[in-house]
Amino acid sequence: MNLFIIGDIENFGYNSDFQDIYVQFDTNGEIEGVLLRYQHSYIPYAKTKIDIKNFIKVITEDPDLVMVSGKEELVSQIGEHIPFQKVKKTFFAELKNNSIRNEVEHNYLVKKASLKDVERMFELQVQIEEFDFGPEAKQSYIRTIETNTGRSFYIENHEGKVISLASTTAENTYSGMVVGVCSHPDVRQKGLASIVMSELCLELLSEGKSLCLFYDNPRAGRIYKRLGFKDIGKWSMAYPN
CATH class of the missing domain: 3.40.630.30 (Gcn5-related N-acetyltransferase (GNAT))
Known part of the structure; x- marks a missing residue:
């Protein structure tokens, strides 16, 4: 499920101008969520639940937002706060x-x-x-x-x-x-x-x-x-x- 996040970090690193990686920490300082920006598209991931407030803040500050994609349940959470015009749901195999x-x-x-x-x-x-x-x-x-x-x-x-x-x-x-x-x-x-x-x-x-x-x-x-x-x-x- 994290192929894009793993691949983009591995292939393009942390210093590319077209990519950013935001990290959500738990109370023990462990990583529990990630938000990847690749150009103007975003992929959220979290083991349990995303930090919806800060994820939304990052995404909506992009005036050229193209797409948010990821596990259906995470994209649905974000969709409760962003008025998406089109949502395409697919099977992941x-x-x-x-x-x-x-x-x-x-x-x-x-x-x-x-x-x-x-x-x-x-x-x-x-x-x-x-x-x-x-x-x-x-x-x-x-x-x-x-x-x-x-x-x-x-x-x-x-x-x-x-x-x-x-x-x-x-x-x-x-x-x-x-x-x-x-x-x-x-x-x-x-x-x-x-x-x-x-x-x-x-x-x-x-x-x-x-x-x-x-x-x-x-x-x-x-x-x-x-x-x-x-x-x-x-x-x-x-x-x-």
Whole structure:
């Protein structure tokens, strides 16, 4: 559940201008809660309950607030004090090394992406209606590849266009977050997403990392569970506009 917080601290430290980490202490001086700011998005976490007054103060002082995301119960607490216009609730699932199953057999060539593939990957994702990709998405791909905080696997057609894709982001010593799983509308229902997902998962698991992902589409959930993902909670993303 703390993949983003762990990954961002590990990868970007405490002195990045786009990131801050606020800590909530108990009466014994032990850390019991954390609030991460990454650019203008915030992730709260607490073992029991958050320091709602101070968490709200930090978040609302940001005039360019984009999103608050985290465990459903924590985001709901914050939502009682901030008038979010949209809240997206998803299932949060995890895959560990001892639970992967049904490795997909296929005849497709699956490739691991490099910087030269970013433009083609982005061209696929902007065609996916379910995704809301802005101009910053392309730069995010570039950053994850350059910093080794994410990777992508894809299948291309005979014209060299990417037709199926699965990626990770926020990778750290322990885990990686699966994002952007998709296939071109013309080639759906052919198992391509399962193929690229399988290749992606096997590589991370071979490195001793677990994988996590969000999903709200039951069809996608069935694909992930066939690979061995198990639901471990719910994750909410709340937007002020």
